[in-house]
Amino acid sequence: MEILIVAAIPVLFLLAGISILLIMQIAGFLQFQQYYRRQRYSRAVVGSYIGQIEAADALLWERAQELESLAQRLSASNDELTNLGNMKSKFFSMVVHDMRNPLAAILGFASMLKDKAEKPDSREMATRVHSSARFMQAVIADLTDIAVVEAGKMSVQPVLQDLRPLLADLAGRYGVLARQKGIQFLCAPAPVPLRVRMDAARFGRVLANLLDNALKFTPARGTIELSARAENRSAVIRVKDSGAGIHPAERRKIFQKYYQSQYIDEQTRKKGWGLGLSIAFEIARLHKATMGVESAGLGKGSTFWVKMPLAAPAGEEFLV
Numbered sequence: 512m513e514i515l516i517v518a519a520i521p522v523l524f525l526l527a528g529i530s531i532l533l534i535m536q537i538a539g540f541l542q543f544q545q546y547y548r549r550q551r552y553s554r555a556v557v558g559s560y561i562g563q564i565e566a567a568d569a570l571l572w573e574r575a576q577e578l579e580s581l582a583q584r585l586s587a588s589n590d591e592l593t594n595l596g597n598m599k600s601k602f603f604s605m606v607v608h609d610m611r612n613p614l615a616a617i618l619g620f621a622s623m624l625k626d627k628a629e630k631p632d633s634r635e636m637a638t639r640v641h642s643s644a645r646f647m648q649a650v651i652a653d654l655t656d657i658a659v660v661e662a663g664k665m666s667v668q669p670v671l672q673d674l675r676p677l678l679a680d681l682a683g684r685y686g687v688l689a690r691q692k693g694i695q696f697l698c699a700p701a702p703v704p705l706r707v708r709m710d711a712a713r714f715g716r717v718l719a720n721l722l723d724n725a726l727k728f729t730p731a732r733g734t735i736e737l738s739a740r741a742e743n744r745s746a747v748i749r750v751k752d753s754g755a756g757i758h759p760a761e762r763r764k765i766f767q768k769y770y771q772s773q774y775i776d777e778q779t780r781k782k783g784w785g786l787g788l789s790i791a792f793e794i795a796r797l798h799k800a801t802m803g804v805e806s807a808g809l810g811k812g813s814t815f816w817v818k819m820p821l822a823a824p825a826g827e828e829f830l831v
């Protein structure tokens with residue numbers, strides 16, 4: 512019995528060893544299987560990513576092609592637009608050029624007829640022809656200016672000078688027109704020289720536009736006041752009227768090209784094209800001047816102002 516037990520011990524050890532070996536082999540095999548499965552899964556995932564990247568790449572290429580063709584079409588449209596713009600400008604300058612001379616002749620003859628007509632109704636007709644031709648002349652001048660501004664070719668030749676002679680000249684001309692319309696015209700001359708760098712002909716158009724508007728939008732028995740004074744380092748010119756006034760919502764809009772207030776009557780609207788203020792704004796900008804308007808509201812008059820840098824402190828000698 513003892514011999515049997517002694518003989519069985521190594522056998523038992525052997526069996527235990529073989530079992531351990533077997534278990535290790537099986538565990539290894541199972542681990543390998545798991546690793547193999549994981550590897551296959553990873554390969555599939557990477558494969559699907561590569562597929563997605565390839566699809567995105569193809570889409571990108573397609574979009575790039577589309578973009579390129581769009582860019583080509585855009586450039587063709589741009590060329591066409593430039594051509595049309597050039598044609599418009601050419602046509603416009605031809606029309607303006609061909610209208611100027613006959614218009615000057617109509618104005619001249621209408622003026623002569625006005626003076627020579629003996630019958631009141633002939634004089635009345637000549638006056639109407641004259642004022643219509645004047646209106647056309649003003650519109651042509653404005654359209655020409657707008658075309659020049661649009662082409663970026665508006666320029667000024669500023670010269671150092673006192674603002675007051677220009678204001679006195681305008682006050683003289685518009686004073687007469689205001690009185691004809693039954694409007695009181697006031698002009699307080701600045702007590703000291705206001706030296707600025709300006710192109711008097713062009714800057715005169717800015718102020719003339721403001722005065723034209725004041726005359727147009729102020730009824731008889733109203734008041735227009737032209738004033739200028741030094742404020743800090745600027746000359747501030749104001750055209751104040753007791754007329755139609757400006758709605759708060761339109762204070763900026765009226766400086767846009769072709770904009771006319773929606774609160775003015777049809778009759779008054781037809782007297783202009785909504786160009787004056789936009790031209791004035793551009794000329795003021797070229798003089799480094801700013802423009803704006805204050806108004807208490809519709810029917811309460813308005814004050815348009817232009818603020819331009821003084822070239823020397825007010826009242827001092829010219830610094831040439």
Ligand SMILES: Nc1ncnc2c1ncn2[C@@H]1O[C@H](COP(=O)(O)OP(=O)(O)OP(=O)(O)O)[C@@H](O)[C@H]1O
Nearest residue numbers: 724725728755756765771772783784785786787788
């Ligand atoms: N003094 C003013 N009082 C009330 N409204 C004004 C005055 N000045 C300008 N406006 C408003 O601003 C608008 C634009 O003025 P702008 O001078 O640009 O054009 P317009 O006078 O109508 O025409 P144009 O100047 O081309 O003859 C006018 O139509 C008017 O509605």
Ligand SMILES: [Mg+2]
Nearest residue numbers: 724783787788
């Ligand atoms: Mg105007």
